Amino acid sequence: MEFIAIEDLIKRDGLRLVLVAGTPSPWGQAAKAMMEYKGLDFACGAQMPGGDNVALVAWAGINSGPVVAWNDEPPLNRWDDILFLLERLAPNKRLLPEKRADRARALGLAYEMCGPLGLGWNRRLSLFRPAMESGQPPAPVLSMARKYNYNESDVALADRRQVETLQLLHAELEAQRARGCAYFVGDTLTAVDFYWAAFSTIYLLPPPEDVPVAEGFRAMFELLAPEVKAALTPLLMEHRERVLRAHFKLPMEM
């Protein structure tokens, strides 16, 4: 896949996706995999993590990834807006259940992974912690820490919050298995399976041939509190392997 300059991406029609460069940013990688699953064509550009991304900010009003745009509609950056757009563009391969109770459960579980102070957010707080506590964080880390509201009280709770969400995800999957279903919600693959596969990569990074990040990044992802590591159960990791292998393009394009 070719990454094109943001200035050129803006001029295009159709579906466009801006991914965080060089790291398996789960919000963006889940959106990309869902677009591919739905057979949607898209052009792709890159956001430089911790950078100024001037052209992106001027266009989308935000300095983060992913950004998703469809024709002349305003560019989107929230995971749920992006998911609803993809559902609208390719309703034939739905990733949100129609049955209301299942839909509510899928959106709730997705929120716990993607939303503010959800799984990804808390993991990011924990990942930034060593650099922030060193008193000399690299400039990109400092700028992202400010952007994503790094603060003492949330950092202190971050590992416990991650454990609780991972336990919830394990319990949901276990209950589904007990009723003979191989996915998180209802009877079929949903966005929740994509989000889990994507967010699990920032816990246990797949091998370099699948997720080719720079060596420094790999070492950073290996820092995991023992209680968080213990909550990454074999059931959760088996499920992520199955969904990654079946529905994500590997090696991951970043």
Ligand SMILES: N[C@@H](CCC(=O)N[C@@H](CS)C(=O)NCC(=O)O)C(=O)O
């Ligand atoms: N906009 C997303 C969250 C996006 C997000 O947190 N992106 C981070 C991923 S680590 C990012 O862009 N990091 C790079 C940066 O901020 O420079 C949502 O709320 O649904």
